[in-house]
Amino acid sequence: MKLLLTSIFYFTLSILLGQSSSLTGILQDNEGEAIIFSNVVLYNSDKTQLVKVETTNEDGQFTFTNIVPGSYILTASYIGYGDINKNVELLDGDDQDLGLLIFQSKGIELETAVVTAQRAMVEVKPDKTVFNVEGTINSAGDNGLGLLRKAPGVLVDNNNNVMVLGRSGMLFYIDGKRLPLSGEELTNYLLNIPAEQIDRIDIISNPGARYEAEGNAGIIDIILKKQKNTGYNAKLNSNVTRGRRTRANLNLSGNYRNQKFNAFGTLGYSYNQNWNRMFFDNFQNTLFMKESNVIYNDFWGSNYRIGTDFFLSDNHTLGFIISGGDTDLKTDVENRIQISNISTPTQLDSVLFADNVASGVRNQNTYNLNYVFKKADNRLNFDLDYGRYDNETYWDQPNLYFTDLNQTQALSEVITNYNTPVEINIYTAKIDFEKEALGGKIGIGSKYSNVDTDNTFLFYDVLNDQSIQNNQRSNRFEYSEKVIAGYLSYARKLNDKWNMISGLRVEKTNSNGYLTAFDPNLQEDPVIQDYVNFFPSGGLTYIHKPNKTYTLNFGRRINRPNYNVLNPFRTQLSEISFEKGNEKLSPEIVNNVELGYTFNYRYNFKLAYSYTTNQITRLIAPDKTDLRASFITWENLAEQTVINFNISAPFTVSQKWSLFLNLNASHIDNQADYSDGDGGIVDIQVFTYSIFQQSTFDLGKGFKGEISGWFGGPGVWGGVFKYDSSYSLNLGLQKKYDRLSFKLSAQDVTFQSGWSGASEFNGLRGEGRGNWDSRTVGLSISYDFGNSKIKASRKRKTGMESESGRVNNG
DSSP states (O other), X not given: OHHXXXXXXXXXXXXXXXXXXXXXXXXXXXXXXXXXXXXXXXXXXXXXXXXXXXXXXXXXXXXXXXXXXXEEEEEEEOTTBOOEEEEEEEOTTOEEEEEEEEOOBOOOOGGGOXXXXXXXXXXXXXXXXXXXXXXXXXXXXXXXXXXXXXXXXXXXXXXXXXXXXXXXXXXXXXXXXXXXXXXXXXXXXXXXXXXXXXXXXXXESSOOTTXXXXXXXXXXXXXXXXXXXXXXXXXXXXXXXXXXSEEEEEEEEEEEEOSSEEEEEEXXXXXXXXXXXXXXXXXXXXXXXXXEEEEEEEEEEEEEEEEEEEEOSSSEEEEEEEEEEEEEEEEEEEEEEEEEETTEEEEEEEEEEEEEEEEEEEEEEEXXXXXXXXXXXXXXXXXXXXXXEEEEEEEEEEEEEESSTTOOSEEEEEEEEEEEEEEEEEEEEEEEEEEEETTEEEEEEEEEEEEEEEEEEEEEEEETTEEEEOTTTOEEEEEEEEEEEEEEXXXXXXXSSEEEEEEEEEEEEEEEXXXXXXXXXXXXXXXXXXXXXXXXXXXXXXXXETTEEEEEEEEEEEEOOOHHHHOOOEEEEXXXXXXXXXXXXOOEEEEEEEEEEEETTTEEEEEEEEEEESOEEEEEEEOSSOTTOEEEEEEEOSEEEEEEEEEEEEEEEEXXXXXXXXXXXXEEEEEEEOGGGTXXXXXXXXXXXXXXXXXXXXXXXXXXXXXXXXXXXXXXXXXXXXXXXXXXXXXEEEEEOSSEEEEEEEEOTTOOOOEEEEEEETTEEEEEEEEESOOEEEEEEEEEEEOOBOOOOOOOSSSEEOTTSOEEOO
């Protein structure tokens, strides 16, 4: 592994310091006036791959640096003029000056012109970083989660947890709307979004006042491509992946658009088998507990999403979206725990066999009604949303004790089962208004949200094959959270070099957690919280030169515990190995400051600092009532401090080889003292880092190859679990035709993406390791069909607006 890291370091250094070429020139019109802010694009010799994009400065000058020697085509475009196309041959170390390049008038009327320009892969704005996917080498990624691994400042760990600048707790949005998913459900959703459907990813590590303050690491907003052409357009995609087990899905998406409405929809079916195993060695209360778990999951289900936008006039749009899904699941767990004394670990006292079987269903339905009014510089947006999520799982769990692993002699048995129905209802209403005023843009808005969850835990003891409800273990947990918010924001351009944005958001939160014990003697008081928080935010952008940008951002965020972490129910692998929630958790508050630098629109550097109070985290601890038992729960740390540095950089190694690197390093400091409650002390400092690289090769004749991989250094998970290094190597081959494409992939070919580590807290010292069905081979086939035609452009007085809302003058 050290050899691999050393090779990567010297290879990268050779790219950065190696001999390269540069290309300069000046653009003028036929009257000798400089053409400013024109797009200048450098392609490879057959114009099948974009190499680099620059814009001209105030003198009409453009400069390309760090160009690999070879043959290229340079294209410059500007509204009202014919394109300039020039063949360029660069030698090793050549600094070539193309001199004056003159645009010739094309006589096109401005209001009917359509301008197409290649966006920079990364745009740094005062309040966010925009990762443009369409038209870049990074669209070679096969899904949304894969693209996130390449995004600047983003880290996806080996459990598919997403962090930004070393901080966890991201909120995910799709087209500006909150995605109410987390954990495995969120991972599966991202894996099922093809990269070809994504236009850009907005990484908002310090969201402004317009966004809700929830999520201490910020917001990731995935903007899907919008079909702007009339007629119909559709895509059929199928995927089969095989590791130890099989995963497959079939998806159909399409839309129909004319001058009066745009109708769109998706329909999908998936079958997912996965496997994982975990091993733990725990030392507690003079006992040595050696635990193994092998888990098999089977999921199969369908999902849909349909919607329509009605263009009532040029200024008014009314739309709706309905989405839903149904999933059936089955889980088999093989749990073994060998129990012995620490002083004589090889002499078994007993062995617990707990072979769990679970079956369940998941149903979800969401509804959205949206109205948009837009006229000149005024914009009004109104949203109504409702979502309902119903989950139910039934567990059958025998706990059988034997003298040894061969089950020579039975000692005792405790057979149980439990049922966990959950019902969630989410209601939201939001209004936003923007207007050009006071030399900038003013935004004002309000949001109301109400989340109601009803969780029932029915625990049964099985005696003589009869299930008898245990009221001491059964209960009902009802949680309600209401948030009323309002905000005011202001953004403006101070001068040619400085831009600013500022805002203040106020949120009033009322939450109620009611735990109803079926045994009245165990009844507890409800947990009620009612509080108001203020969330200031702001940002400055300084454009030192057109290709050098500095940013400074700050913001305050909150992360409220959701019903998953508040729910006190015990989810068991066995009666002595389980996890549970904590209904007394407090919300965490984080303050973030970020300093960023972007060079040549491509190379991004960011230094970030965050300080969190009441950090919500996972802790592993011994049980007080059973000396053999241990569990995972949620607790508030006193504080967490994270200092993070991130670099993301694309390189063109040659005309056939493109390379993307993302380097991330963090120092994490966790502090907490639970000694007043007969608990332990958390005092953990960890330096962690990760490296991601993706190489894409143009193999000719429509074939593309890909080699990607990541290496993650040691770090900390939750509050106290220190994990070791791991890495993954992935291969891919793609062939594209006009409408048909094939992709063959091999993931984690060395099978080294598993985890291992150790923790020590409150008298429990544990070591663990595990892996899952990550080494796979997959085949994906997609076909596009339709009869869409280019939509007529609208008249504009000046410039043309791009998909991202920017105004491009050239």
